[in-house]
Amino acid sequence: MFRYLIRRILWAVLLFIVITFVTFVIFFMGPNDPARAQCGGDQAQPACLKLVTEHYGLDKPIYVQYWRFFKRLVFQQNLGHSYATGQSINQAIGKAAPVTASLVFGGAILWMIMGLLIGVYSALKPRSLLDRTAMVFVLIGISAHPVWIGLIFEYLFGVKLKWTPIANYANFFGAPKDSGLPGGPWQWFYHMILPWCTFAILFAALYARMIRANVMETLNEDFVRTARAKGAPERRVLFSHVLRNALLPVVTMLGMDIGVALGGAIFTETVYQLPGLGRSLIIGVQSNDFATVQGVVVFATIAILLFNLIVDVLYAWIDPRIRLT
Amino acid sequence: MALLEVKDLRTSFHTEDGIVGAVDGVSFSLEKGETLGIVGESGSGKSVTCLTIMGLNAKRNTVSSGEALWKGKNLLDMKPRELRDVRGNEISMIFQDPMTSLNPVQTIGNQLIEAVQLHRDVSQRVARARAVELLKAVGIPRAEGRIDDYPHQFSGGMRQRVMIAMALINDPDLLIADEPTTALDVTTQAQIINLMKRLQEDFGSAIIFITHDLGVVAETADDVLVMYAARVVEHADVDQLFGRPQHPYTWGLMGSLPRLETDLDRLIQIPGQPPSLLRPPAGCRFHPRCPHVMEVCKTTVPELVPTQRDPEHLQACHLDEETKDREAAKLLEATMAKAG
Numbered sequence: 098m099f100r101y102l103i104r105r106i107l108w109a110v111l112l113f114i115v116i117t118f119v120t121f122v123i124f125f126m127g128p129n130d131p132a133r134a135q136c137g138g139d140q141a142q143p144a145c146l147k148l149v150t151e152h153y154g155l156d157k158p159i160y161v162q163y164w165r166f167f168k169r170l171v172f173q174q175n176l177g178h179s180y181a182t183g184q185s186i187n188q189a190i191g192k193a194a195p196v197t198a199s200l201v202f203g204g205a206i207l208w209m210i211m212g213l214l215i216g217v218y219s220a221l222k223p224r225s226l227l228d229r230t231a232m233v234f235v236l237i238g239i240s241a242h243p244v245w246i247g248l249i250f251e252y253l254f255g256v257k258l259k260w261t262p263i264a265n266y267a268n269f270f271g272a273p274k275d276s277g278l279p280g281g282p283w284q285w286f287y288h289m290i291l292p293w294c295t296f297a298i299l300f301a302a303l304y305a306r307m308i309r310a311n312v313m314e315t316l317n318e319d320f321v322r323t324a325r326a327k328g329a330p331e332r333r334v335l336f337s338h339v340l341r342n343a344l345l346p347v348v349t350m351l352g353m354d355i356g357v358a359l360g361g362a363i364f365t366e367t368v369y370q371l372p373g374l375g376r377s378l379i380i381g382v383q384s385n386d387f388a389t390v391q392g393v394v395v396f397a398t399i400a401i402l403l404f405n406l407i408v409d410v411l412y413a414w415i416d417p418r419i420r421l422t
Numbered sequence: 423m424a425l426l427e428v429k430d431l432r433t434s435f436h437t438e439d440g441i442v443g444a445v446d447g448v449s450f451s452l453e454k455g456e457t458l459g460i461v462g463e464s465g466s467g468k469s470v471t472c473l474t475i476m477g478l479n480a481k482r483n484t485v486s487s488g489e490a491l492w493k494g495k496n497l498l499d500m501k502p503r504e505l506r507d508v509r510g511n512e513i514s515m516i517f518q519d520p521m522t523s524l525n526p527v528q529t530i531g532n533q534l535i536e537a538v539q540l541h542r543d544v545s546q547r548v549a550r551a552r553a554v555e556l557l558k559a560v561g562i563p564r565a566e567g568r569i570d571d572y573p574h575q576f577s578g579g580m581r582q583r584v585m586i587a588m589a590l591i592n593d594p595d596l597l598i599a600d601e602p603t604t605a606l607d608v609t610t611q612a613q614i615i616n617l618m619k620r621l622q623e624d625f626g627s628a629i630i631f632i633t634h635d636l637g638v639v640a641e642t643a644d645d646v647l648v649m650y651a652a653r654v655v656e657h658a659d660v661d662q663l664f665g666r667p668q669h670p671y672t673w674g675l676m677g678s679l680p681r682l683e684t685d686l687d688r689l690i691q692i693p694g695q696p697p698s699l700l701r702p703p704a705g706c707r708f709h710p711r712c713p714h715v716m717e718v719c720k721t722t723v724p725e726l727v728p729t730q731r732d733p734e735h736l737q738a739c740h741l742d743e744e745t746k747d748r749e750a751a752k753l754l755e756a757t758m759a760k761a762g
Contacts, residue, residue: 319522325478326517327537327588328510331502337536341527417527417572 101419105409109402114167120394121163124387133385166391176392181384186392189377194396196266197373200365201358203289204296205351211301216308217340223313231305238302243361247295247368254291261291264370296365300354307350311343318342345416352408356401423494424451425595425628426475431488433467433474442699444470446652447488450645454595457622457629459643459660461636461675463696467652468632469518472598474498476515477505511541514589518601520581524573530557530584531569537588556587559624560617579610586617590625597622598630603638615641636675640664648672651697651707654726658735665754668729668737668746670712673753706740714741714749 132155136145150156154165169175176186215235219228255263267284279288315321316339324338363375370376374393381389413419433445445467452458460468473479475490475497490497492508500508509515517523525533534553538544544552550569557565560583573581582602589597599618603611615638622629631642639646639660646663648656648671656669667673674692694711697703703710709719724738731743739746 319517319519320525322478323517323523323585323588324525326476326509326515328506328508328540329536330506333540337528338525342525345527415527417529418574 101413102410105406109406113398113402116398117167117170117391117395118163120391121166122159124390125159125162170395176395177388179381179386179389181381181386181389186389189389190374190392190396193372193374193377193393195269196371197359197362197366197375199266199269199285199289200292200296200362200371200373201355203293204300204358204362204365205355207293208297208301208304209351211297212304212308215301215305217312217335219305220309220312220316221335228309231309235302235306238298239306241298243295243299243364244368246298247291247365250291250295251368262288263291266371266373292365292369292371295368296358296362299361300358304347304350308343308347311346312339315339315343341415345412348408348412348415352405352411355404356397359397359401424491425454425456425493427451427489427491428471428475429489429491431471431474431486431490433470433479433484433486436483436485437700440700443652443702444699445474448647448649448654449488450647450654450657452596452628452630452645455622455626455628456645457631457643459631459633459639459646460649461633461639461646462649463634465696465699466649467699468634468649469600471649472515472600472630472632476509476513476598478515507541510537510589510594511592512594513596513598514592514594515598515600516582516585516589516602519605520578520585521605523585524581526573529570529572530576534569534584534588534591537591541592552591553587556591557584559590559621560584560587561613562587579606579613582606582610582614583617586614586621590621590627593625594627596628596630598632600632601634602631603635604633611638618642648675651702652699653707654736654738655708656737657726658732658737662732662735666731666735666747667750667753668735668743669708669739670714670741670749671708673749674711676753676757706738714745716740 132146132149132153133141136142136149154162157165166177169177174187176190178185179189215231219225219231222228251263254260265288267279267281267288269282269285270280320342321334321338324334329338359374362373363378365371366373366375367379374397377389378393380386381393428451429449431445431448432443435442435444448467448471450458460471462468470479474486477497477500479486486498488498492513495504497505497508524530531550531553534556535546535549538549538552539546542549554565554569557569562568562580562583568576573584576584582605586602602618603614606614618629619642621627629642631638633639643660645659646657647654648663648669650671656663656667656672658668663672664676667676671692677690678692692711697707697710703720705721706712706719706724709715712719718740722740724740726736726738729735729737729743737746741749
């Protein structure tokens with residue numbers, strides 16, 4: 098178990114270096130001029146350009162720049178400052194990350210609940226009316242784009258029915274004083290309902306279909322027949338023999354999909370104007386703000402690697418066959 | 423009263439291609455402590471017969487009729503609750519593939535303890551002690567330590583021992599063993615067969631032994647049921663069956679047994695394939711493969727009737743008894759001659 102863990106961690110470190118480096122290179126290759134961006138675009142003064150170039154070491158070879166960035170990141174945990182606004186990127190991410198985390202984790206909980214309920218139920222009653230209805234829902238969920246779903250939801254529940262707000266974020270721990278913004282847990286929840294639903298639909302659909310298939314397959318396993326032959330009631334067969342086996346692959350998928358979901362969060366954040374990482378990333382790209390983009394990517398990379406690590410450990414814990422390998 | 427009395431059992435599966443009659447009018451009875459062997463090729467309905475008795479066929483698209491009287495009560499009519507009380511308690515079952523028959527994410531201890539606690543109101547500690555006792559009885563070395571291992575930490579033979587321990591843990595009156603040795607290698611097969619014979623003496627359970635291995639039947643069974651294409655073609659006690667087999671299909675099975683002592687270039691086999699149960703042949707279902715086929719076989723279903731000499735020896739063949747005795751004698755002579 099210990100060696101397994103060490104190996105996973107070393108692997109995560111290697112991946113981290115590779116991913117940050119690749120991001121670094123890609124942005125470097127592009128037609129960007131960070132110095133010009135910093136100095137106010139087209140009206141930039143040569144003196145300013147020179148100063149900025151020297152300050153950030155923009156004239157140095159790429160590996161030297163990467164090394165500077167890497168050193169600062171590892172030893173000072175500092176992601177630097179935005180080229181566009183000069184704001185500390187650590188601070189910007191500190192503000193944006195909770196928004197994205199609310200969206201992704203709330204969404205993940207929602208999609209797991211939906212996926213489990215729909216998936217297990219349809220597997221137990223295949224070809225029933227509910228199963229067929231659920232599979233139509235799955236098809237819609239997989240085909241429809243989150244931006245489209247978001248707009249429909251906003252119009253229907255926000256504008257027409259006036260059940261929910263149509264945009265903006267409310268801080269869970271209360272809004273800053275005198276800001277006039279809504280805050281507190283209830284407001285947070287109230288503002289997040291639509292984004293969660295929008296965000297969760299795609300994954301709920303995918304998971305419902307996956308869980309349905311897994312449960313149906315596991316129901317045909319020999320050990321399920323053994324459990325029935327022992328005289329176990331159906332409930333017990335389902336919970337202690339079928340589900341744990343059927344959900345093993347789902348745990349792996351969940352770990353990977355949290356990462357994929359971070360990408361999906363960009364759309365939802367855009368539709369509902371949530372000031373999360375996705376929005377930061379888009380603004381960063383639009384304003385040639387390499388430092389911000391790199392900051393968001395690095396942060397997201399760390400988060401995803403961390404989740405995968407947790408999932409690996411969790412997997413070893415729930416599947417005894419993994420432990421020794 | 424017989425322990426288990428099966429009368430005219432029929433099971434059919436409704437598939438997209440049509441109705442498959444997997445079991446067609448099977449009857450037999452079993453006394454306490456007796457061993458019944460059911461032999462036949464794959465797909466002859468041996469397993470489905472037993473799964474039907476246990477109520478373990480998939481509910482969807484399956485229709486069963488007839489009776490399976492367990493101590494006088496029909497298992498086929500029982501409510502799910504009643505049936506659950508019988509399963510794993512009075513009747514238990516061992517399956518063909520020990521590699522997949524145990525839950526991979528639970529320790530074998532938990533699976534054994536579950537089997538006890540489903541039927542007995544005992545504490546975890548008592549159930550665990552019982553589990554250790556059974557693991558010792560089936561010959562698992564260091565049972566106290568291995569009880570907390572997972573199935574993947576056991577070999578196939580050891581897993582089948584665990585399955586046997588689980589089946590016997592509640593002291594059942596009947597043990598149904600569905601090809602328990604098919605998935606094991608030959609030396610392990612012999613060990614498992616010996617183990618089951620010994621345990622039967624200790625536990626006194628009746629056994630239904632499903633197999634396609636006549637050798638296993640000869641070694642273990644008191645009574646033998648030969649099935650072909652969902653029907654019983656011959657039913658006799660083991661000495662009668664091996665001493666005076668009455669059905670051409672049984673002859674075929676015996677003729678195809680390889681023997682160590684003889685030098686054969688190739689094994690003798692029954693020509694052709696078992697028929698599809700979707701559209702079984704008319705008349706005697708064995709007629710397309712039978713070397714003794716007559717016109718009557720193609721149109722009339724032979725009834726399962728006693729032979730003239732032995733009212734307990736049932737067979738379903740149109741041939742006259744004289745011919746059958748002659749053929750049986752010839753077959754035995756040939757095997758003896760081969761054995762030298």
